[in-house]
Amino acid sequence: xxxxxxxxxxxxxxxxxxxxxxxxxxxxxxxxxxxxxxxxxxxxxxxxxxxxxxxxxxxxxxxxxxxxxxxxxxxxxxxxxxxxxxxxxxxxxxxxxxxxxxxxxxxxxxxxxxxxxxxxxxxxxxxxxxxxxxxxxxxxxxxxxxxxxxxxxxxxxxxxxxxxxxxxxxxxxxxxxxxxxxxxxxxxxxxxxxxxxxxxxxxxxxxxxxxxxxxxxxxxxxxxxxxxxxxxxxxxxxxxxxxxxxxxx
Numbered sequence: 001x002x003x004x005x006x007x008x009x010x011x012x013x014x015x016x017x018x019x020x021x022x023x024x025x026x027x028x029x030x031x032x033x034x035x036x037x038x039x040x041x042x043x044x045x046x047x048x049x050x051x052x053x054x055x056x057x058x059x060x061x062x063x064x065x066x067x068x069x070x071x072x073x074x075x076x077x078x079x080x081x082x083x084x085x086x087x088x089x090x091x092x093x094x095x096x097x098x099x100x101x102x103x104x105x106x107x108x109x110x111x112x113x114x115x116x117x118x119x120x121x122x123x124x125x126x127x128x129x130x131x132x133x134x135x136x137x138x139x140x141x142x143x144x145x146x147x148x149x150x151x152x153x154x155x156x157x158x159x160x161x162x163x164x165x166x167x168x169x170x171x172x173x174x175x176x177x178x179x180x181x182x183x184x185x186x187x188x189x190x191x192x193x194x195x196x197x198x199x200x201x202x203x204x205x206x207x208x209x210x211x212x213x214x215x216x217x218x219x220x221x222x223x224x225x226x227x228x229x230x231x232x233x234x235x236x237x238x239x240x241x242x243x244x245x246x247x248x249x
Contacts, residue, residue: 001122001165001209004029007069011054011107012077014041017126020202021074022047028206033067036077052077054103064110071121072209073111075104078126082140093140100144101151108155112164120163124209125152129172129217129224133235142235156214165212169205171196172220196220 008025012018014036022034022044034044035052042049050066053059054077082096083089104125115121130138131145149168156166173196196204196218208216217225227233 007031008072009033009070010074017198020198024202060106071118073123076126085139097144101147116162122165127170129221132224135235168215170217170221
């Protein structure tokens with residue numbers, strides 16, 4: 001998938017790796033729609049900023065009416081704060097599934113016909129290595145990412161006939177504020193060497209997309225996927241920590 005001259009829509013560009021996706025796509029010569037639920041927080045020179053809530057069907061439909069020239073869809077937006085499945089707040093668990101699974105599906109359903117009209121194009125879904133394991137403290141998020149992995153595999157098969165490349169980006173530990181806050185609340189500190197810088201991850205992702213790869217993984221994700229051949233395991237954050245911290249206040 002050639003990105004120079006392409007038109008890309010990126011969800012969730014107000015924080016995390018979203019701004020890096022929009023910025024790097026612009027650098028590679030793509031036109032970019034940068035979307036977010038709070039567009040006033042998006043500051044990406046050269047991008048066209050649109051309000052989008054992927055969990056709101058009317059919002060998704062409105063953006064699809066505007067962005068009819070899209071040939072690359074980057075499904076990055078997602079809620080990450082689901083908590084544990086057994087003891088967590090059920091509303092938060094539903095929210096994380098609504099965002100990661102049904103929100104991604106809503107975007108795919110809205111934009112698949114647009115991609116078909118524009119020659120096929122590509123969809124890049126941002127997943128997580130915890131889809132293949134789980135992580136104590138946020139098992140709901142891991143389950144939602146497992147569902148999104150299944151979604152990605154399903155739409156890949158369904159959209160093959162129209163020539164749409166469907167790629168999964170599966171990172172392990174990304175150096176975002178969201179991850180740092182989560183491990184801090186768990187009383188740990190991740191070593192910097194264990195984390196991938198957002199800009200580095202995005203370059204890896206877009207290089208893989210241009211090369212036509214179906215799954216793009218960093219080293220932690222490769223290790224996580226390899227565990228699928230054996231007994232089920234949880235993701236061991238402690239294995240990637242630097243010095244322990246006391247409980248966060």
